[in-house]
Amino acid sequence: MMKTNGLKGFIAGVLTTLLLVSSICMVGASVAKSQKTLEYKNIQVSLDGKKLDLKDAAGNAVEPFMLDGTNYLPARALAEALGLDVAWDGSTNTVVLKTSGTKAEETPATEKLVYDQNSVKIYYLGITAGSSSLGGSNINLRIENNSSKGIMVQVRDFSVNGFMTDSVFSCEVAAGKKANSDIKLYRSALDQNNITNITGVELKFKVINSNDWTDSTESKSISIGV
Secondary structure (H helix, E strand, C coil), rough: CCCCCHHHHHHHHHHHHHHHHHHCCCCCEEECCCCCCCEEECCCCEEECEECEEEECCCCCCCCCEECEEEEECHHHHHHHHCCEEEEEEECCEEEEEECCCCCCCCCCCEEEEEECCCCEEEEEEEECCCCCCCCCEEEEEEEEECCCCEEEEEEEEEEEEEECEEEECCCCCCCEEEEEEECCHHHHHHHHCCCCCEEEEEEEEEEEEECCCEHHHHCCCCCCC
16 A cells, blocks of 8 residues: 655645644643654554555545554554444544444344244344434344234333343234234343343233233243343
């Protein structure tokens, strides 16, 4: 990723100007200034012996530089070369990195039968990160109603990692139909118990006859390891 001397000089000048501006500070009525020299030495970056091709958001090659004996690497170029998603949070001045194609607190899709009673089956399908602004996680389910009556499915005595936790869930399924739904765990509910990683869930399902609401069935406690 060699650059011409003129281009390097231009970049060095721009960065020096930025460093100069950022280092100006007011102390009483005085102003202190500091200039730094950036060194470009054709610095390369490799991973497991393979050279990384560092590029900016526009696809242009970018080169690391040295300042006071320390190498500085462009965050976006390095993250994307490593297969990470990168974003900038201007409200907190934070570079946000995420594993590409995954979400926090997410488990691979699975299919596990966790409830089978009175012609009703409920499958656990894995956990994904919550998509709402409230964050948290979703416990994904598929409900199969093979009975002749409509049903409403709810949860009782819900706990995460052994802590009783507030959740949001109610799913109505017509007779002979299936439905995909999820138990929502908002970040605030998880934070109350300092839960950052879900390792196990315990709950009871309550299945109600939604045709006339005259009868219902509550399961025994069901444990789901995730």
